[in-house]
Amino acid sequence: xITLFDRPSLPVVRQILIPRPPNSKHRKPITxxxxxxxxxxxxxxxxxxxxxxxxxxxVSLSPTHHEERLRRWALLTGRPVLSIDYGKAPECEHYxxxxxxDTD
Numbered sequence: 275x276i277t278l279f280d281r282p283s284l285p286v287v288r289q290i291l292i293p294r295p296p297n298s299k300h301r302k303p304i305t306x307x308x309x310x311x312x313x314x315x316x317x318x319x320x321x322x323x324x325x326x327x328x329x330x331x332x333v334s335l336s337p338t339h340h341e342e343r344l345r346r347w348a349l350l351t352g353r354p355v356l357s358i359d360y361g362k363a364p365e366c367e368h369y370x371x372x373x374x375x376d377t378d
Contacts, residue, residue: 281341284349287310291305304360306359312352324348324351325358326340326344
């Protein structure tokens, strides 16, 4: 909460829902966060993008936990930053089943 005062202000910070392909077995859209330091009207002509997959080993931490870093990247690079909020264990079945690693 203390870092709230140190967050750079950006004109575009918003959640985006990305639909999955029609043949996907998953129906829930992919959630992402967009951070952009320029006017939204300039997004259409932008050709570069920073794609970010934040997290803590597929069990914790979403883009909102990394917001200060993501805002700074957008500000310092002048590029849009798209941060993906991917599924985490235990809600995400794939990671729940792969969390056990056999070391024997």
